[in-house]
Amino acid sequence: MPVPLYQAKADFFRTLGHPVRIRVLELLQDGPLPVRDLLAGIEVEASNLSQQLAVLRRAGIVTSTREGSTVVYALSSNDVADLLRAARRILTDMLSGQGELLAELREAEHTRPG
Amino acid sequence: MPVPLYQAKADFFRTLGHPVRIRVLELLQDGPLPVRDLLAGIEVEASNLSQQLAVLRRAGIVTSTREGSTVVYALSSNDVADLLRAARRILTDMLSGQGELLAELREAEHTRPG
DNA sequence: GTGGGACTTGAAGATGTTTTCAATTGGCTA
DNA sequence: TAGCCAATTGAAAACATCTTCAAGTCCCAC
The missing domain is CATH 1.10.287 (Helix Hairpins)
Structure with missing residues (x-):
């Protein structure tokens, strides 16, 4: 028996419930962006942004791919x-x-x- | 200057990020219901449900009106x-x-x- | 293979949320 | 007004999330 849907929904919304994560998603709406650009658009330290990106990644809401020395993020849906x-x-x-x-x-x- | 929109969004999603609150909203999708019915549809103690209803009320997502000895909840939008x-x-x-x-x-x- | 930039991770203290239980309010009926 | 039922509230312990900083990985240029 899988996780009940209402629990999955709650987890999903909780994942969205953070200002930095919201801004990341808004910035990614217009297409994939490297971390550098996210960092430029959001007032937060690199390590903090990374933590929030990790939350979004773990939830499967964004994907990351390395391109050379930078990492590019995109919405997964x-x-x-x-x-x-x-x-x-x-x-x-x-x-x-x-x-x-x-x-x-x-x-x-x-x-x-x- | 008001609360930035991304902050308001984050707060809103955080408010939805709880299984009991999600179930309440799902039950209310088909129309207003008295607390008694919410209680019957969700496995949780009355006082706990009340706490979650209070969270939804404070956020302005649901409204409550007293009808005689019972209280009826409805989605506000x-x-x-x-x-x-x-x-x-x-x-x-x-x-x-x-x-x-x-x-x-x-x-x-x-x-x-x- | 050393140095430096870009990004991530681990860990711990600070903060915030959830659960629980006892106490409380509001309304109904005897 | 006393007693009861429906629902809410306050408060504190249990639990989860956030922030921060030091340390780490990965890649590129030298």
Whole structure:
């Protein structure tokens, strides 16, 4: 019996749940890039970026291939781009109309001072 | 200046990254449900479910309304359903063809015994 | 085969999340 | 109002993830 699908989904989303990893995926949406370019586009130290790339690799979300002295990363499925688009849609909706701010305000109403 | 979008995205995905929370969202895809029904559909203690529901509420992903002595939960946006579909597509791709198993094998090749 | 650049790894402390249990709130009915 | 059921909350221990830095690998040029 395999890992239940809801567990696989949770693991997958957890893997996406880090700002550096999100930026990596966004940068890779337009095509493969060498680590050097990722590093230039993301404010983080090389070793930290490597750690996050390793997380994405282990999850099978990106692939890496060595080309001479540099290493090139690519998305392993273009569906990832779809997913990021869907996420952006949701966040745009949420942040402008009902999102975090409003949610927290609603929260506050329930715990009024007294 | 607001929270950068990549940070908001990361937070959002992190919020989805828990098996109980995923199951809640899947159950809510077909319409609002009282906590009682969520509890019946997910193997977890009431207080634990409540904690996870609170996480989803704080993130603005679900809403809750009290109806008499029970509380009813609903998705706050139907786009969430799209997202879960996109995720399922990716996972199906990944798990049958290039997924975790293969990724780990590839990993292993790089660290061959010696 | 030595030196240097590009990238990765291991390990450990700092931080954050999950689980659990006891205590609590809100609402219903006697 | 007392008792009960549904659901939530607070708090602390257990557990997982992140960051950081020193050390390591791989490749190219000399």
